[in-house]
Amino acid sequence: MSVKKISVSGLGYIGLPTATMFAHHGAKVIGLDVNQHAIDTINQGKIHIVEPGLEEIVKSVVESGHLKASLVAEPADAFLIAVPTPFKGEDHTPDLSYIEAAVRTISPVLEKGNVVILESTSPVGATEQMVEWLFAHRPDLKFATHANDTEVDVFIAYCPERVLPGQVIRELVENDRTIGGITPESAKKAAEVYRIFVKGELVITNARTAEMTKLTENAFRDVNIAFANELSLIGDRLDINVWELIALANRHPRVNILSPGAGVGGHCIAVDPWFIVNKTPDLARMVATAREVNDYKPKWVVEKIEQEVAKLGDLGRKPKVALLGLAFKPDIDDLRESPAVEIAVDMGKKEGIELLLVEPNIEKLPKKIKNGTLISQEYALNKADLLIICVSHSSFKSIKKDHRFISFVN
Known part of the structure; x- marks a missing residue:
């Protein structure tokens, strides 16, 4: 041919x-x-x-x-x-x-x-x-x-x-x-x-196996990320630094725990496992649980941000809260299924704050985010009372962090 x-x-x-x-x-x-x-x-x-x-x-x-x-x-x-x-x-x-x-x-x-x-x-x-x-x-x-x-x-x-x-x-x-x-x-x-x-290599199989291969690859990653995210929830409850915990556990020669984050995004990992669950809901119990853990993480992040806002006390005005990063992973413009976007949507519903959003890879906000303002990184550093890092964009790594910063990524 x-x-x-x-x-x-x-x-x-x-x-x-x-x-x-x-x-x-x-x-x-x-x-x-x-x-x-x-x-x-x-x-x-x-x-x-x-x-x-x-x-x-x-x-x-x-x-x-x-x-x-x-x-x-x-x-x-x-x-x-x-x-x-x-x-x-x-x-x-x-x-x-x-x-x-x-x-x-x-x-x-x-x-x-x-x-x-x-x-x-x-x-x-x-x-x-x-x-x-x-x-x-x-x-x-x-x-x-x-x-x-x-x-x-x-x-x-x-x-x-x-x-x-x-x-x-x-x-x-x-x-x-x-x-x-x-x-x-x-x-x-x-x-x-x-x-x-x-x-x-081009590996030949049948259509159903190829379809399931793609779903399996992303479900595997989702389950492993869910373990890391669940450790972050447990570490927070028990007053244990999850980053140190994982670094120490990974010294074991056969342990390689991933890094937790604000959730799981992208059209693949955040979506594909549900295709398995949809077809076999009685069998895909671990896959479903991993999805639930990762889908819960952005809600937990919002709860933590609200706790930090409460610690600011009465400023005589609405506190300015800046979310740094909206893409589902560093240094891209892809917002599909992004946990950072979900966090921004929920924070935009809070009447007691002024929501500032920093995403260097986009020019306008998605319509689902209400009451948030897209701003520059420099403006956020100068004006925000709290700076929440949701995505590890390269431009954020050089920022000199102070007491205003909270990071949910490594």
Whole structure:
């Protein structure tokens, strides 16, 4: 199979870097998105997200004609779908409507021999559901529903990313990829697509196992973070410095406890374990408990901040409380599922304080944060009565700390 043109649906934190790397390695790429601002920005050779090293490559591949962003699908050899998979509501039911919309967009231009790859982090069975949607839109094409199907017009596979924000360009190329096909031949066809730029090993399996692999990886990390966060709660209750405690425990040659924080954020670790719980609620007890521990941590942080505010006494005005950092991890602009944002939302509801917010990687606050003001780091240092560090941005590490500072990260 010769893969010369690739379509990528979803030009966000994963889709745009992926489309860019395909284009950078010689493929013609059409990037699809529903956000006109994102499309216009990319077609100007710029980016609408923060990712080190990405903008220079985007500029190059746009100028060379290898990458174009659009609202409208075009025929291609391979189609990748990298759209969000949020929850429908408070019960953490997965919302696959974005995947369904992407399928609806590309279906009219599908041809025999095409490969369709789902990259979106999804619950087990999502790839099979995608096949049903594809068949509903294109009954004239043959799609495999079982591993032993041989008469296939369009090859379907699932291949999740496993990259670290801030290191996406390098990790997209170097990391191993798990590729799960509806049929073995589908997995092989998908592997040919990724071999355009991936230097890591391409490991072949079936679609359900690939889906569960991604969820397992992030559930593993979530459980380990929950242990660290739970230690921080216990340490606070027992008047033990959790940072010293973990450092001492980690001197054991077979112990490697992670660092606690204000919670767990990002679209993966804070979301994926719930997909496991949703499918098998009677079995995924440890996974569910870890989620509950990590989801509780921002609420605990708010309680601690309120206690510190009370210690300020009567200032004759509302105390100024500055939260430093809103992204879900250091030195990025990604606010998805960020515990710091949740803390800011809750603190914004407190009438007895003036809430100041410092996030050097964004230009405006998300709408869900009420009664908070986005300010500079310098203003916060000069004016705040309390400074709460929620994220370890590089710019915060050089600050000379005084009695006003409380940090929930190491």
